Amino acid sequence: MSEKRPLVWLSAAPGNSKLRRALEARWQVTGYCLQDRVPIMMSAPEDARVGILDLTNAPTESALNPEQWLEALSLDFWVGIVAHRPVSGSLTAKLIARYCTDFHTVPVHVDRLNTVLGHLWGMASIRTHSLGPPADDYESLVMEGDSETIRKIRGLLRRFSVTADPVLITGESGSGKYAAARFIHQLSPRAAGPLVNVNCAALPDTLARSELFGVEDYSAQGAADGIHPGRIEQANGGSLVLSSIDELNEDQQSALLGFLQEGQIERVGSTTPIPINSRIITTATRPLRELVESGHFRSDVYYRLGGLEIRMPALRDRREDIPTIASTLLEMADHGHNPKRLSQAAIESLVNHHWPGNFRELQNRLRQALLLCDRATIDPADLGLDQTGVDAAPLSTTNLSLEEFRARADRQALSCSLALAHHNVSAAARILKISRVSFYRLMEKYNQNQYPES
Incomplete structure (x- = not known):
């Protein structure tokens, strides 16, 4: 029999559930309890890549505080187990949406769960062996090094990767802002999805909307001649990097604001809204807060982009x-x-x-x-x-x-x-x-x- 792969079981209450015992037939399960304090030097078992977040016995919603455990264990993928489908907007729903790649309601079909865990394990294995820089990928080396400065940056970016909140990365030109954005994407639950980069400095004024939102062409008879998805739509299910966002003019910022507010777009030539589910990461050379104060950047756009902010260090x-x-x-x-x-x-x-x-x-x-x-x-x-x-x-x-x-x-x-x-x-x-x-x-x-x- 092949050696069992490690699986983390993070439960809202102590105990050894029937589902956990069933998974132990194929996995080497290590359990933790959310009610315990996170050890200072906490880390996941060696080679652990996937975990179960068991919320079926959570005492109350207000008692849930798993973020420290989830960030300390820092696994590639989590699968949630809940007693019933979470109510939209509830703490449980937000928790599942932020940290979990999938979730199951009880009673859980063990074979189906094993299939999901095996698939995620395979995805994590591919990612682990693909995160090193390709032979011609110089920019990946920005994140390498043993200095205290870059170690702190990597630690913050890892914490950012497990959330779905927008991230603003600032820093001098050439300091590796896009490399940091890619680092976040590769460690996030969206790593299997697309990573789409939009160079805002190169967006033509007259074509910004079609480039961002796409185009639908119609003939005189009303038939669609062609659908051309924009850059935002191409990032659906993954991460959208808006590089050099401080270069957007006021009209371009206004066009972008609707998407940031509503989470949906309309292609040029269409009135049909298209919902977009993508992680927003932006980069800027100039401090956006100062641009807002000087009247050169819209405050409503800034506050929707700067949920999490980090500054990349200069090489010196x-x-x-x-x-x-x-x-x-x-x-x-x-x-x-x-x-x-x-x-x-x-x-x-x-x-x-x-x-x-x-x-x-x-x-x-x-x-x-x-x-x-x-x-x-x-x-x-x-x-x-x-x-x-x-x-x-x-x-x-x-x-x-x-x-x-x-x-x-x-x-x-x-x-x-x-x-x-x-x-x-x-x-x-x-x-x-x-x-x-x-x-x-x-x-x-x-x-x-x-x-x-x-």
Whole structure:
């Protein structure tokens, strides 16, 4: 007989129910009681991925307080067991909706429950082996590291992942806001659903509604010529990431507000409402609260987006992670064909650099070094730095502002990506993980099209 898989049983009352004993025939069950205090160093049994939340013997709704247990155990999936179907809006209903992937009412069909648990176990196994970054997925490394700063960030994001509340992620450009959004999605009960990213900075003013809400085309006879789901509808059942939401103008914010209020959309050309069930995650470079106070962002939109808020740290605030991340980036970038390593002086220059362009600048400097260095060892000069981490290129002025430093990083990113892509704009945009529209905007902003091709 194969070894039993671990299953957590979290019950509202102590005891060993008949259903639990039936599951023990196929699972190694570990039980906990909600009425007990959560131990300080609490964690789930090793390899535990799914659990049963048994609420059938809960004394009263007001006595339910399972959040600490659920967050401490931090399993991939929970299945709820209730005495009867929860009343809409009740604490039990909110609890099931927030934490559970499925729920069953008594009497529970054991074979059916075993099938559900087995399916969720398989999903958790796939997710566990798929969360590591693919060979070309540089952005996933943003969440790596052993610094206290990034450990705290990962802990908060894990807590956010088990809820359905909107999350607002702020931080400097290139600090890994989308990587944090994806981290939340991958650990959430919606991980099997789609993760749809909308770059708000690239939304055309005249096409924002059709891009977000979709389009229904009708002929003169009233027959539908075509249905084109929008980005919001594509995220149904999963997570919707609204990147750079601070770039939305007032009209675009107004269009988005209806969806945030009602949880439904109407395609352009239709009057039929479509309910949307998606987790909303937004990112912003500028603090939305300050934009609200200055009158540049609608307060009603902000308060529907900022239920949970976290700020991603700048790379200079987690310097101890830089050597490991940089070395891993090099290994991933060369694919083993032309291995290079960083000299000690290069590592020190990376740690000492101010990183106005954050993680994106680190990627670009390493790509530049791989492209230009013919030796097995990369030195500070190959990174465009001196040994103190200062940009090795001569500065035309002194006392540059932070904005000017960021502009230099953006120019370097454009030059490096265009060189790597042999001046193919689409390919260069993919290297930087931005849209082609955004890439053209940067080229126009910095007159990149006037730079000589090399």
